[in-house]
Amino acid sequence: MEYLTLEECKAQLVIDSSFNEDDSYIISLATVAEELVNEHVDGQLANIVAEHEGVLPAPLHHAMLMVVDYLYDFRGSGDQRDVPEAFFVLCKTFINYNIG
Numbered sequence: 001m002e003y004l005t006l007e008e009c010k011a012q013l014v015i016d017s018s019f020n021e022d023d024s025y026i027i028s029l030a031t032v033a034e035e036l037v038n039e040h041v042d043g044q045l046a047n048i049v050a051e052h053e054g055v056l057p058a059p060l061h062h063a064m065l066m067v068v069d070y071l072y073d074f075r076g077s078g079d080q081r082d083v084p085e086a087f088f089v090l091c092k093t094f095i096n097y098n099i100g
Helices: 006-013 023-040 045-051 058-073 085-092
Strands: none
Touching: 006 023, 006 058, 023 045, 023 058, 023 085, 058 085
């Protein structure tokens, strides 16, 4: 995990910091969330952070936490719902639509 911390993921999931049975799973979800956002912004996440003086923009940060929350809530449930539409709205500003 480069952009999220375990503590903020647990806060998003409303999990007490003393509960650590799921820590490795939560860390893996955070890694997936970071990769998903990076993919959604055309692999430019590091550049976006650099352009914002080394700080992950709040919409992308929230999009990552949203993905962690979604994946944690629906693990193994067989639920076929998509990632919330808000994820795409939060990332939209940072997508590079330049062609060529």
